Amino acid sequence: MWERIREMMRKELRQALREPRMRVLLFLPPLVQLTLFGYAVNLDVERAPIAWMDGDGTPASRALRAAFEGSPHFRVVATPMREDEGRELLDRGRILMLVRVLPGFAERVQRGEMAAVQILIEGTNSNTASILMAYATRILRRYADEVMAERERRTLRALAIAREAPITVPELQVQTRVWFNPDLRSRNYFVPGVLVNIIAIVTLILTAMAIVRERELGTMEQLLVTPLRPVEFILGKTVPFALIGLVDVVLVTSAALLIFRVPFRGSALVLLLGAVLFVLTTLGMGVFLSTISRTQQQAMLASFFFFMPAFTLSGFAFPIRNMPVPVQYLTRANPVRYFLEIVRGVFLKGTGIEVLWPQMVALLIFGVAIFGLSVWRFRRRLE
Amino acid sequence: MWAIEVEDVVKRFGEFVAVDRISFRVRRGEIFGLLGPNGAGKSTTIRILCGLLAPTSGRARVDGLDVVTQAEQVKRRIGYMSQRFSLYEDLTVEENVELFSGLYGVPRERRRQRQQEVLEMAGLTAWRRRLVRALPGGWKQRLALGCALVHEPPILFLDEPTSGVDPIARRQFWDMIVRLSEAGRTILVTTHYMDEAAYCHRLALMDRGRIVALDAPAALARSLASVAFLHLESSDLWESLKVLEREASVERVTLFGAGVHLRVRDPERARERIQRALHARGITISRLDVVAPSMEDVFVAVIEGGERNER
Numbered sequence: 252m253w254e255r256i257r258e259m260m261r262k263e264l265r266q267a268l269r270e271p272r273m274r275v276l277l278f279l280p281p282l283v284q285l286t287l288f289g290y291a292v293n294l295d296v297e298r299a300p301i302a303w304m305d306g307d308g309t310p311a312s313r314a315l316r317a318a319f320e321g322s323p324h325f326r327v328v329a330t331p332m333r334e335d336e337g338r339e340l341l342d343r344g345r346i347l348m349l350v351r352v353l354p355g356f357a358e359r360v361q362r363g364e365m366a367a368v369q370i371l372i373e374g375t376n377s378n379t380a381s382i383l384m385a386y387a388t389r390i391l392r393r394y395a396d397e398v399m400a401e402r403e404r405r406t407l408r409a410l411a412i413a414r415e416a417p418i419t420v421p422e423l424q425v426q427t428r429v430w431f432n433p434d435l436r437s438r439n440y441f442v443p444g445v446l447v448n449i450i451a452i453v454t455l456i457l458t459a460m461a462i463v464r465e466r467e468l469g470t471m472e473q474l475l476v477t478p479l480r481p482v483e484f485i486l487g488k489t490v491p492f493a494l495i496g497l498v499d500v501v502l503v504t505s506a507a508l509l510i511f512r513v514p515f516r517g518s519a520l521v522l523l524l525g526a527v528l529f530v531l532t533t534l535g536m537g538v539f540l541s542t543i544s545r546t547q548q549q550a551m552l553a554s555f556f557f558f559m560p561a562f563t564l565s566g567f568a569f570p571i572r573n574m575p576v577p578v579q580y581l582t583r584a585n586p587v588r589y590f591l592e593i594v595r596g597v598f599l600k601g602t603g604i605e606v607l608w609p610q611m612v613a614l615l616i617f618g619v620a621i622f623g624l625s626v627w628r629f630r631r632r633l634e
Numbered sequence: 635m636w637a638i639e640v641e642d643v644v645k646r647f648g649e650f651v652a653v654d655r656i657s658f659r660v661r662r663g664e665i666f667g668l669l670g671p672n673g674a675g676k677s678t679t680i681r682i683l684c685g686l687l688a689p690t691s692g693r694a695r696v697d698g699l700d701v702v703t704q705a706e707q708v709k710r711r712i713g714y715m716s717q718r719f720s721l722y723e724d725l726t727v728e729e730n731v732e733l734f735s736g737l738y739g740v741p742r743e744r745r746r747q748r749q750q751e752v753l754e755m756a757g758l759t760a761w762r763r764r765l766v767r768a769l770p771g772g773w774k775q776r777l778a779l780g781c782a783l784v785h786e787p788p789i790l791f792l793d794e795p796t797s798g799v800d801p802i803a804r805r806q807f808w809d810m811i812v813r814l815s816e817a818g819r820t821i822l823v824t825t826h827y828m829d830e831a832a833y834c835h836r837l838a839l840m841d842r843g844r845i846v847a848l849d850a851p852a853a854l855a856r857s858l859a860s861v862a863f864l865h866l867e868s869s870d871l872w873e874s875l876k877v878l879e880r881e882a883s884v885e886r887v888t889l890f891g892a893g894v895h896l897r898v899r900d901p902e903r904a905r906e907r908i909q910r911a912l913h914a915r916g917i918t919i920s921r922l923d924v925v926a927p928s929m930e931d932v933f934v935a936v937i938e939g940g941e942r943n944e945r
């Protein structure tokens with residue numbers, strides 16, 4: 252049995268790696284995608300032009316402006332005096348955001364009340380808008396926290412004086428942090444996601460096509476008269492692509508770490524385990540699709556029809572919690588979602604298996620089920 | 635024991651009956667031919683015997699094993715060359731042989747030697763590192779035969795092994811088949827070419843799913859004793875055909891080589907009449923002789939005989 256599987260695998264690898272076209276297909280898309288998501292699809296906003304309207308004119312308001320200017324994300328390009336001036340700049344697209352510090356800002360801050368800062372954002376590109384919003388909010392919060400900390404320290408000191416007791420005042424260090432992706436870099440978010448896409452393409456589409464090709468060319472007929480069993484055929488056909496897929500994982504991960512400096516906080520072993528389980532599912536799906544396709548084109552189309560919605564609903568680009576509730580439930584039947592959670596968990600949060608095991612189990616169930624179904628459907632005869 | 639036994643095998647594809655209750659038995663070491671026009675059911679029969687298709691009804695045994703219930707054991711005892719070339723064109727000659735010797739489980743210690751033997755037999759040793767894609771048709775067929783033989787099966791199924799191969803290569807190929815049979819292997823072979831039928835020990839003529847005649851080639855020819863065949867070559871074959879169509883003494887005209895074969899009852903009388911009729915039209919006859927019937931003549935006669943009996 253192993254002997255025959257080995258022969259099949261050897262043959263498959265030879266075929267896959269011999270054709271220059273095939274070689275390109277195996278290793279180029281990963282790098283292209285990586286570059287695309289690493290460089291081109293950059294949702295980060297850097298040095299966004301903004302306008303600043305200071306209606307308060309106090310040290311407090313100037314400190315806030317300094318905080319914005321100190322951020323790499325913003326660049327104050329105008330200081331309009333009147334409201335409509337600012338709006339016009341927005342309309343004409345000269346600036347992406349208008350910040351108005353309302354009069355009485357400093358006083359309110361001193362009293363610990365809600366300080367009034369108005370932010371107007373150019374919302375044509377909702378994505379950019381929400382990112383700008385996030386950056387601005389972060390700066391504001393940090394500023395507010397600092398002020399609060401300062402106030403509290405002062406209150407404590409005042410208390411200490413009142414009691415005439417020498418209390419050491421704790422220096423409160425308040426810091427907000429966006430967890431897991433502190434720089435809010437979209438690259439960190441996307442590059443690990445590219446892994447998912449690449450493994451799926453290499454394993455799903457290529458296996459489906461490779462199997463259908465045997466049938467199209469008639470070579471399947473020759474294999475069927477040998478003692479090769481269906482399971483052996485399927486393993487011989489899929490394991491090479493699994494290996495190639497895992498090589499791609501290593502390739503993409505290395506590139507992500509070295510070129511794009513994406514953080515990798517978790518364990519490579521957990522990632523690899525997740526990848527193996529995911530590959531089980533995609534290979535099984537590939538075999539399944541080959542049993543319902545007659546030509547290579549059909550196999551390719553079927554793969555895309557399966558993978559596109561699965562990928563869209565995986566949370567790669569659109570967060571699942573933003574989807575309609577029924578669709579959110581639907582995503583639970585989506586293996587791509589689970590693998591994406593594993594990948595991002597490992598890369599960004601350093602999550603271990605103790606947290607990710609439900610995803611792993613889900614993938615295992617998918618994989619075993621779809622593989623079983625394919626082997627069962629994959630009949631020994633020609634009809 | 636018989637090498638192959640087929641009993642009342644029927645194969646339907648939906649409503650269509652591709653193989654219609656055929657029965658025959660093949661001896662060990664025999665070259666058994668299946669001959670018939672397109673769609674006769676030759677390939678379907680072979681595929682059933684190889685376990686690639688399940689018969690709709692009937693039983694078939696290969697080397698004493700049932701092709702349905704013991705398909706896995708059957709596979710180890712047969713070699714199969716499909717009608718359509720079906721080795722890997724993007725692998726080299728050697729890699730194909732390697733693959734199939736591995737899949738058939740040729741013992742490791744024998745494998746190298748067996749691969750050499752196969753390459754030698756196919757005359758491809760010098761081309762072992764060539765991609766199969768780059769080989770001419772006849773060579774591919776020899777490689778396919780080689781791959782079907784790596785595990786030294788006692789029984790071989792060859793489905794039109796010489797289609798699309800030039801005459802010289804065809805001869806070489808048949809020489810190989812004859813040698814295999816002399817070495818004790820059983821060969822069931824299908825062909826379109828009538829002249830190849832002469833290499834077979836016995837022939838089954840198939841037409842529309844049925845076996846219409848089964849005998850040694852010479853015996854089949856003899857069964858047409860009541861008729862004779864004339865071979866005609868003339869200055870204007872086209873005009874001759876028109877004349878012969880109206881000639882009552884000629885039962886049937888078939889093209890053969892550069893001329894035509896004429897089936898007649900009384901060769902001497904027919905010859906005189908034909909000479910007269912062609913002369914009248916100004917056609918010169920370059921050859922008009924009594925000849926032994928070709929396999930094609932036999933085939934056509936047997937099938938027409940069958941049709942006549944049906945009516």
Ligand SMILES: Nc1ncnc2c1ncn2[C@@H]1O[C@H](COP(=O)(O)OP(=O)(O)OP(=O)(O)O)[C@@H](O)[C@H]1O
Pocket residue numbers: 647650652670671672673674675676677678679717
């Ligand atoms: N899988 C199938 N489904 C439906 N019909 C089929 C199938 N395979 C064969 N047939 C039909 O069965 C008939 C017999 O086919 P078969 O291939 O056995 O003929 P053949 O004698 O080998 O002809 P040829 O000389 O063209 O190879 C044909 O009419 C063919 O169309």
Ligand SMILES: [Mg+2]
Pocket residue numbers: 676677678717793
């Ligand atoms: Mg055929």
